[in-house]
Amino acid sequence: MKIAIEGCAHGELERIYDTIACIEKESNTKIDLLLCCGDFQSTRNLEDLQTMAVPKKYLDICTFYKYYSGECVAPVLTIFIGGNHEASNYLQELPYGGWVAPNIYYLGYAGVVNVNGVRIAGISGIYKGHDFLRGHHEFPPYTESTCRSVYHVRQLEVFRLKQLSGKIDIFLSHDWPTGIYEYGNKAQLLRKKPYFAADMESGQLGSRPLEELLKAVQPSYWFAAHLHCKFAALVPHQNATKAPTQMGDGSSSSSSSSSSESDDEESTSRLPPKPVAVTKFLALDKCLPRRAFLQVLDIPSEAIEGNPTFEYDAEWLVILQSTNHLISVKENYYYLPGKKAGAIAERFNFTPTEEELDSLTTKFQSLKIPENFQRTVPAFDPQEQSNYKHMVVGQPTAHLNPQSNTFCSVLGVDDPLCLALLANGKDLPAVAVKSIDQKAEETIVHVQDQCQDQETIEGSSSPPPEPLVTPSKRKLNLFLPAPTVTADATAAEKDDSAIDLPEEDEDPKTAETAESEAVDKPKVEAVPPAPSSPPSVKKLKRRNQNIYQAEDDD
Ligand code: 5GP
Ligand code: MN
Numbered sequence: 390m391k392i393a394i395e396g397c398a399h400g401e402l403e404r405i406y407d408t409i410a411c412i413e414k415e416s417n418t419k420i421d422l423l424l425c426c427g428d429f430q431s432t433r434n435l436e437d438l439q440t441m442a443v444p445k446k447y448l449d450i451c452t453f454y455k456y457y458s459g460e461c462v463a464p465v466l467t468i469f470i471g472g473n474h475e476a477s478n479y480l481q482e483l484p485y486g487g488w489v490a491p492n493i494y495y496l497g498y499a500g501v502v503n504v505n506g507v508r509i510a511g512i513s514g515i516y517k518g519h520d521f522l523r524g525h526h527e528f529p530p531y532t533e534s535t536c537r538s539v540y541h542v543r544q545l546e547v548f549r550l551k552q553l554s555g556k557i558d559i560f561l562s563h564d565w566p567t568g569i570y571e572y573g574n575k576a577q578l579l580r581k582k583p584y585f586a587a588d589m590e591s592g593q594l595g596s597r598p599l600e601e602l603l604k605a606v607q608p609s610y611w612f613a614a615h616l617h618c619k620f621a622a623l624v625p626h627q628n629a630t631k632a633p634t635q636m637g638d639g640s641s642s643s644s645s646s647s648s649s650e651s652d653d654e655e656s657t658s659r660l661p662p663k664p665v666a667v668t669k670f671l672a673l674d675k676c677l678p679r680r681a682f683l684q685v686l687d688i689p690s691e692a693i694e695g696n697p698t699f700e701y702d703a704e705w706l707v708i709l710q711s712t713n714h715l716i717s718v719k720e721n722y723y724y725l726p727g728k729k730a731g732a733i734a735e736r737f738n739f740t741p742t743e744e745e746l747d748s749l750t751t752k753f754q755s756l757k758i759p760e761n762f763q764r765t766v767p768a769f770d771p772q773e774q775s776n777y778k779h780m781v782v783g784q785p786t787a788h789l790n791p792q793s794n795t796f797c798s799v800l801g802v803d804d805p806l807c808l809a810l811l812a813n814g815k816d817l818p819a820v821a822v823k824s825i826d827q828k829a830e831e832t833i834v835h836v837q838d839q840c841q842d843q844e845t846i847e848g849s850s851s852p853p854p855e856p857l858v859t860p861s862k863r864k865l866n867l868f869l870p871a872p873t874v875t876a877d878a879t880a881a882e883k884d885d886s887a888i889d890l891p892e893e894d895e896d897p898k899t900a901e902t903a904e905s906e907a908v909d910k911p912k913v914e915a916v917p918p919a920p921s922s923p924p925s926v927k928k929l930k931r932r933n934q935n936i937y938q939a940e941d942d943d
Pocket of ligand 2: 397428472473474563615
């Protein structure tokens with residue numbers, strides 16, 4: 390399978406797809422998948438733009454909105470993680486991942502998916518030590534502080550990723566693992582970026598949790614961005630404890646996790662053992678002319694007929710479910726279970742067992758990721774809003790996304806954004822059942838209906854209310870559901886629980902507020918098909934680049 394990897398996209402989707410089209414034409418080949426390593430900037434409209442952490446003068450709507458509105462269609466399945474310049478309000482709607490536009494999929498705070506049998510894991514955000522141990526307490530509209538902390542990596546996602554067993558083919562991160570420069574051409578890197586030297590000396594260049602993940606997960610490939618330069622490295626994994634296995638490329642390898650809590654016990658997973666002794670690391674630049682921002686690799690996969698298959702990862706779903714009780718939405722530091730827990734008999738190894746993997750089939754008959762994108766807000770209008778740089782626009786309030794609603798209901802997990810809103814005494818916004826396109830059509834029908842009515846009945850009634858799932862019908866689901874529950878037997882039938890957060894995280898206000906709001910959860914909504922949009926007409930001409938200069942604002 391031919392995979393294109395992009396460094397920082399910085400909203401330049403049109404340019405990236407144009408580049409891919411050029412490569413396909415020149416090398417007479419087809420790219421099957423595009424992976425983007427953050428700073429994606431999925432701003433749908435001007436309100437989204439206000440949630441992006443960037444100096445005001447650099448606020449640029451760029452081109453993502455065209456793929457959201459349907460004016461253009463992503464020509465290749467695109468998967469991305471978040472960086473430190475994002476439409477944070479939109480990404481927060483999809484904590485476990487989801488479609489941000491047709492054919493463009495966000496991996497969530499962290500996520501694992503399978504594309505044609507290639508197992509891809511990733512984590513969003515950048516590392517800042519002072520926020521790592523906090524819960525996901527942020528929600529829009531953001532303050533000066535939460536507008537930045539919202540994209541800082543949290544321990545829960547790192548903990549969850551460390552529970553993975555079996556082979557990970559590709560890992561995506563925005564920043565680099567600390568120490569990675571020791572495994573490549575460090576001298577050349579320092580010639581390009583001499584100001585990295587001080588941070589290298591002090592061990593500050595990159596992310597420590599990512600270094601731990603690199604050693605624990607040992608993926609075949611690791612792709613990153615953020616430092617705005619191309620850099621390759623080969624990382625050998627030395628601490629092998631298991632019997633060597635034969636790698637696909639003929640080399641021999643062994644596997645183990647070095648720093649994962651999950652290595653205490655032999656993995657009970659049915660997945661094949663990790664067969665990689667070396668991780669091939671590649672960081673790419675941001676999308677600018679004459680910069681190394683895109684790389685195409687041919688990675689062994691299942692045979693492709695037409696579009697690649699795109700599936701959830703069973704092990705990851707089980708981990709999300711079995712660690713659901715570890716979610717915190719509090720701002721203060723809290724601690725996750727570990728082997729040094731002493732007398733506390735609490736589970737700390739969440740690598741899924743056979744039984745847990747089996748129980749998943751009662752919820753997911755198929756692991757195929759549904760094509761359930763819906764437009765839920767109006768897209769940027771370039772005609773009406775051409776002078777947007779001079780307009781005063783406020784931040785949006787929080788929206789709940791129907792994709793997350795469906796995912797959480799089926800898997801029996803909580804949406805951290807809902808929890809954060811409830812914990813802060815906010816009302817939950819309604820979840821749209823129909824996309825705004827369908828609503829627009831309905832409005833036209835109503836207007837016509839009224840016109841017809843007026844011919845027969847004078848002063849006819851107003852149109853019916855919009856089809857929404859009311860927030861009061863949503864139920865918190867902080868206990869694990871029984872493994873036998875079927876997809877449409879939701880939390881409403883199985884859960885009359887009170888909040889049961891870990892002791893360190895106990896917050897009377899959270900528990901009270903949440904308990905008082907705990908009413909029936911909505912039934913799983915039918916999954917509507919993705920709206921079809923006309924294919925885009927691509928222009929291959931080079932335009933002047935509005936150079937993105939917001940260097941290292943975080
Ligand atoms: P962004 O596009 O995310 O605002 O900024 C990325 C820029 O910040 C790049 O130019 C990158 O070199 C710089 N940068 C990011 N992290 C670090 C770091 O830890 N140390 C140094 N010296 N520069 C960094
Ligand atoms: Mn960045």
